[in-house]
Amino acid sequence: MLKTLRNAFKTGDATVKYPFAPLETVPDFRGKPEHDLERCIACAACAVACPPNAIQMATDLKAGTITWSIDYGRCIFCGRCEEACPVEAIRLGDEFELAVMSKADLTEDATYTLERCSECGRYFAPRKQVDYACRVLATLEGNTEADESIEVARVCPECKRRADAVSALAAARAEGGR
Numbered sequence: 001m002l003k004t005l006r007n008a009f010k011t012g013d014a015t016v017k018y019p020f021a022p023l024e025t026v027p028d029f030r031g032k033p034e035h036d037l038e039r040c041i042a043c044a045a046c047a048v049a050c051p052p053n054a055i056q057m058a059t060d061l062k063a064g065t066i067t068w069s070i071d072y073g074r075c076i077f078c079g080r081c082e083e084a085c086p087v088e089a090i091r092l093g094d095e096f097e098l099a100v101m102s103k104a105d106l107t108e109d110a111t112y113t114l115e116r117c118s119e120c121g122r123y124f125a126p127r128k129q130v131d132y133a134c135r136v137l138a139t140l141e142g143n144t145e146a147d148e149s150i151e152v153a154r155v156c157p158e159c160k161r162r163a164d165a166v167s168a169l170a171a172a173r174a175e176g177g178r
Ligand code: SF4
Pocket: 033, 046, 049, 050, 051, 052, 053, 054, 055, 070, 074, 075, 076, 077, 078, 079, 080, 081, 082
């Protein structure tokens, strides 16, 4: 008995005072994913990486928008979204008390504008994502054709494919004519 008491005093408190006192979290604690809607470029990398589809993207071609949304009720706090985000727009924070009265309060969303293709005029990608790609291309070391590649970044994949096919055909004809 004495030995048990001695060990208990030596060990100190084995429990915490939560919920009567705030719970201290450890570094790298995986709490509620916090989305920075200003920083986000709507690239969908987090939605692709999210195992339970807690993050989803919905495109509205009529309105020319793309909506990023998260359902915290589905989140398993795995941190894949944080790993996948190229611009650090989502990170798991310290918050873990997510109880709400209504299921709708477990969701958040942000809507972004789509960019039109500079050739055909059709919506093809989130504008912020295209702008981000252009910024990266402009600052890429050794990119001697930055202006040209920025121009190409504003063209949809279909128009790019068509342009590639046309130039390949022209090259083949020129080769055949020699
Ligand atoms: S932490 Fe995991 S489950 Fe939650 S939103 Fe991010 S990727 Fe999805």
